Amino acid sequence: MIGMRMKALDLKLIRDIWRIKGQALAISLVQASGIALLVMSLGMIASLTETMTAYYDRYRFADIFAAATRAPELALEELRSIEGVSAVEGRVVGGGLVDIEGVDAPITAQFVSRSADATAPLNDVHIVRGRAPDPVRGDEILLLEAFADAHGLEPGDSLPVTVYGARRVFRIAGVALSPEYVYAIAPGALAVDDDRFAVIWASYDTLAPAFNLDGAFNEAVFRLARGVDAARVIPEIDRILAPYGGRGAYDNGDQVSNRFLSEELRQLTAMAFIMTPIFMSVTIFLLNVVISRMVQTEREQIGLLKSFGYTGGEIGAHYAKFALFIAIVGAAIGWLGGLYLGRVMTGIYQEYYRFPFLLFETDLRTIIYAAGLSVLGAGFGAITAVRAAVALLPAEAMRPPAPEFFRNAKGATKGFSLPLDRPTRMILRRIARRPFRSLALVFGIAAAMGLSVMMQFNHAAINHILHASFRVIDRSDMTVRFTEAIDEAAALELSKLDGVTHVEPFRDAAVIFVNGGKEHLGSITGVTSAPTLNRVLDDELRPAPVPESGLLLSAPLAQLLSADVGDEIEVRFREGRRPTISIEIVGLIDVMIGTPAYMSIEDLNARLMEPGRVSGAYLSVAPDARAALQRRTKEIPQLAAISVREEVLTNFEQMLSEGPGVFRVIMTFFATVIAVGVVYNGARITFAERRHDLASLRILGFTKAEAGYVVTGEIVTLAIAALPIGAVIGVLLWTYISTALSTELYQVPTVYDPAGLGVAGCTVVFAALVASFLIQKDVDKLDMASALKARD
Amino acid sequence: MFPGALLDRFAERRQAAHSQDPDGFAFRASGLTKVYGDGAAAVHALRGVDLEVGRGELIVLLGPSGSGKSTLLNILGGIDRASAGVAFYESAELTAMSDRTLTAYRRRHVGFIFQFYNLMPSLSARENVDLVGEIAADPMDAVEALSLVGLAERVNHFPSELSGGEQQRVAIARAIAKNPDVLFCDEPTGALDSKTGIEVLRVLKDLNERLSTTILIVTHAAATAAMADRVMHFSDGRIREVVTNESKADPADIHW
Structure with a gap:
């Protein structure tokens, strides 16, 4: 035989897959959703971690930060001598306000003095455009790229700023990024706001006089020798800086930008580990249902093959290959989908997390994980059916299966003493006849609903946070902060301002x-x-x-x-x-x-x-006085920051709609894929098993819709049964996830939004209707004469 | 076998429906052709069949398997479509009916009995009969219908709890419960032993004689032909011969 020629069993495999392509695709898509999520999350985690590590390393992101009121340069020597410290720098850090032509609102600026160490500066900047400031020219600065982009500022432009009450005009030499401001958030702010927060780097000689810190520094940053524990060094630093108003050193785990980044990574990891198993379980379940059904239908063929001399192993392998094929197609689609989603998410991340570069890439390990999980899933999905096929005796297999057994036992008729029409009884009896499969289908649908409920609750929780924070707790119009604590009499001057x-x-x-x-x-x-x-x-x-x-x-x-x-x-x-x-x-x-x-x-x-x-x-x-007041406040020297509640809220909402919002859309789509996948597969199988009954009903004079009701009614009944279970699964998932997603930065409230249950329920009902519609099409096409001939 | 009152009611209804044209045809067909598949794989199940079936006739269709008799039955019963030719039920052209009209035709006029019963396994005997009762105009009570076929004691049994003969009798009860004008039987005794088969045939004969139900029976069993008004012999998709029985045999005298 020619080596290239396909084996008969493999030909059968291909034709069988083609025959149930709709079902196979539905399973592959569920599988693909799980794999896509895994590839995306793992890829995102790997990309972010690698980029972050490389960035931190190359630009020498500090290990410890220690703020003080005013420490003399001399103290640096002492700090440097602490065991385990490999580098230390003192710098000047302070707040100010940027005044941009045409922008009424005051803009918060963070000033940071640049290291004098030209060879290995800590927290070094990455200059995107322009050049480093000329050390001889005291008015040249570097400006944070996100802010520059938000206002269309370019190297060469001037930038008027109020520092410590004094107004100065700087010249932008370059536009830069920094590992300290990957997530550039104003002190006290809740979300990134590119056009309202500027970071300005200037030379020490420029900033020290401006902040009355000549010959001194108000923040020390440290790099530690490899393997040194920050917790051991911090008490020493605190001791040395205490006389100079030291405010307590902290390691970079508490550094704001870094912390947001690590929280993001933690959430991504939590998502990957919670979601992937859900999708995998549903895939395994669907494969199990479909292949078991197939083995049952093909009993006679299996018996025939065995009587020809095929071994149990060969036949088992045939059905295992079937599962494997579906799983591999799913893994391939999922992998491509994951790459695509990863790119989309990377684009969104780049708007908030500013790295010099951020490329989404998946490594070989992720591919191996995805492939391994798929094969494992296929194995689990096929195992019971394959074993049944292997165990089948040829003679037994060639006898038609025993007729479905319904008994006139207690309950079989008793429970249905309700005035139900016969088709409805057929539906209920069948569900009761196969309680495990019915239950499995119900749980499959409920899993989809659970996912959907969880995403809805997540959405409701975010709205709850926003509502509580910005409508109930904070009812101010503006918040002002002074550069330092001042006398309350001065603060009360504010009340004299118009409006x-x-x-x-x-x-x-x-x-x-x-x-x-x-x-x-x-x-x-x-x-x-x-x-x-x-x-x-x-x-x-x-x-x-x-x-x-x-x-x-x-x-x-x-x-x-x-x-x-x-x-x-x-x-x-x-x-x-x-x-x-x-x-x-x-x-x-x-x-x-x-x-x-x-x-x-x-x-x-x-x-x-x-x-x-x-x-x-x-x-x-007063509403009509707000714009004027914002202009006035820009002139108040002690003001360090001003925030306008509505702007903060808008900004927060925008961030949520882009990051979590996109994720929610993706997850809702996946939940619908699961729901349709489960319902459609269940319905296809019910249809296949009932072809004969349906044909009989049609012959008896039942219309297409009346006959179809026997199947669609079952689908809808199971879907309805899944609703409360799905709600419970959703509540449990959400209770777990909301805890997993809660961070020190914000608590995800475990609120259970009834409307969320409604929306998720609609997803399931929608899936059931789509599946019913597809099945009704099959019923419509049913060939009565041949359906009766084929004892399916 | 049938109780008088019921019979009267059903017989009256049929007479009323046929009062315009009491001796008319139930079926007429000409040039009926059925081809499955196309090209080289085409199978010609019917190759131009012409026939007339009078109201109240009992016809037996005989012939080897693949000769086209079941195909003809399916087309006249409205569960399959002809490739060419025309067929009429009364004055309505079956071959021109839409799916919807065919469904209505089956619902109103037709009863089917199959070799393998085709009962719903999840419904009891009574419920299987009710199934039809629910969509028929003036159905017989299910228990009554089951009594007619001698199953009064087993109305609450499920198909898996009944013997083959009993299952076939449920199928007959289901078919006759709506008092169909025409009854199509495809190998009704094929899966039964001869004693049970005779009982089934007796029910059919009773139905035909006392309710004037038109009955077409497809069978392999040549002996069955003795109870028919006319026998149509099939081979190769055509009716080769039509034999009119001078006197009809009683099912009890039939042996196979």
Whole structure:
């Protein structure tokens, strides 16, 4: 025989696959969804991790950051001598405001002095356009690329800035990126806002005088020798910087940009590990159903083949190949889809995470994972059917299968004493006749619904966060922050500005919370006794009374510290006179964003021994006066930052619609693929098994729709049965996922949105209707004469 | 075998329907052709069949397998379509009917009995009969129909709990419950032993004689031909011969 000629069994394989191409494709697509998600997530994780590592390494991203009020250059020598520190730099960091022609709103700027070390600077910048500033020319700066792009600024343009109350005009020498600002977010902001946050790098000689730091620095950054634990070095740094107003050193795990990045990676990993098994299980289940059915239908053929002398192994392999083929097609589609989705997601990531380069790539390992999982899935899916085929005795196989057995047992008729028409009884009896398969189908559909419910809940949770944060908690129009804590009398000047109807001052103090062995770098916000603009609310969004004395801790912070109401925790202030005191926790509040702690402003100031100081204020502003007020505030020297609530909200919404929004669309699509895949396969099999009954019904004079009802009714019944189970699965998944997705940066509230259940239910019903429609087409085409001849 | 009142009601209805033209034809066909597949693979199941079947006739179609008799039955029964030629039921042209009209035709006028019964395994005997009752105009009560075929005691049994003969009798009950004008039987006794087969034939004969139901029976069993008004011999897709029986045999006298 010619070697190239295809074996008869393989020809059968190809023709069989072609015959059930719709079902095979549906399974392949479910498989493809899982693989695509895996390829995308793993690829994204690998790409981000590799890019991040390379970037951090090449641009010497600092391992430790330590802020101080004013440390002399001499202190650097001492810091350098700490064992394990390989490099240290002192720099000047400070806030300011950018004034751009035609933009009313004040723009927050972060100034960072550039390293004097030309050979191996820490936190080095990557110049995208233009050049490094000329050290001789004090007015040249580098500007963060995202901000430059948002305003169309180019090297050579000038940039008016207010630094410490003084207005200066800088010249942009170049546009740059930095490993410190991959995720460039303004201090205190919730989301990236490219046009409202600028990072400006200038020489030390330019910035030191501007911030009254000649011969001194207010932040030290460190690189550690390989293998050195930051936790060992930090106490030494804190000790050395303490006399200079050191605010507590932290490792780069707490560095804002880096932290957002690691949280993103953590969430991607969680997604990959939760979602992939769901898709794989459904694929395995579908393969199992389809191939078992096939073996059952082909009993006679199997018997015949065995009687010819084919071995059980050869026949088993035949059906295993069938599963493998579907799985491999699914893996291939999934792999391509994953590459495509990865590119799309990379494009979105690049808008928020600024790297000099970010290429989506999958490595060999991901391909091996995907292929391995597919083969494994196919194996699991086919195993029971293959074993049945192997075990079948030829003689037994060639006898037609025993007729479906329905007994007049208790319940078989009793349970159906309801006035149901016969076709409906046929549906119900069949479901009851095969409880395991019916249940399996129900669970398959429910899994799809669960996924859909989870995505809907996620969406609702995000809306809940936004609503609570920006409509219920924060009811101010604008928030202003001063460059340092100032006298409250000055703050109250704000109320004299045109259009300001209410001023609510607050005091922020950087602290380290210590309880037992647990430490947390954070801050305490001192608020007025009954704040109305930025409120302190309990878990039911009712105003929580601010105690005259003691701390109100956010629940996640209390959890981090393993502290509860009544406990006294140690608070190390990192500013002012830096007292370390114990404060009692007098209450817990639920929050969604961050890990805040509140006190009464008087109590906070008293403990800091700085009465009457404020860090900023929430303003209520008449709508028609807002634009004018923004212009005015740009001229207030002590202002470090101004945020407009509506802008922050819009910005946040935009970010969510691009990142998680795209992801939600992808997941909803996948959930629909699963639902249609399961329902359609179930329906096809029911149809195949009932061809004979359907033909009989048609011959008896039932119309196409009436006959089709026997199958479509079953589909719809199972889909409806799946609704409550899907809701439960969704709730469980969401409870788990919301915890997995919650970070210190924001808590994902485990809210269960009834509307989400409705939308997810509609997805399932839609899938059932699509499957019913397709099956009804088959019923319409049913050839009565031949359906009766073929004892299927 | 049939109780009088029921019979009267059914017989009256048939007479009323046929009062315009009491001696008319149930079926007429000319040039009926059926080809399965095309080109070299084409199978000619019917090669131009002409026939007339009078109302109330009992016709037996005899012939070897593949001779076209089942195909003819399927076309006249409205479950298959002819490739060429025309066929009429009463004055309605079957060969010109849409799917929808054919469905209505089967629903209103036709009963089928098959060799393998084709009962719904998930419905009990009574429910299998009800199945038809639910879509018929003036159906017989299911229990009544089952009593007629001697299954009064087994109405709540499922097909898997019944013998072949019993299953076939359920199928007959299902077919006659709606008082069809025409009854098509494809090898009705093919899967039965001779004793049970005779019982089935007796029911058919009763139906034909007392309700004037037109009956067409396809069979291999030549002996069955003795009970027919006319016998049509098939071979190779054509009717070779039509024999009119001078006197019809009683099923009890038939042996095979």
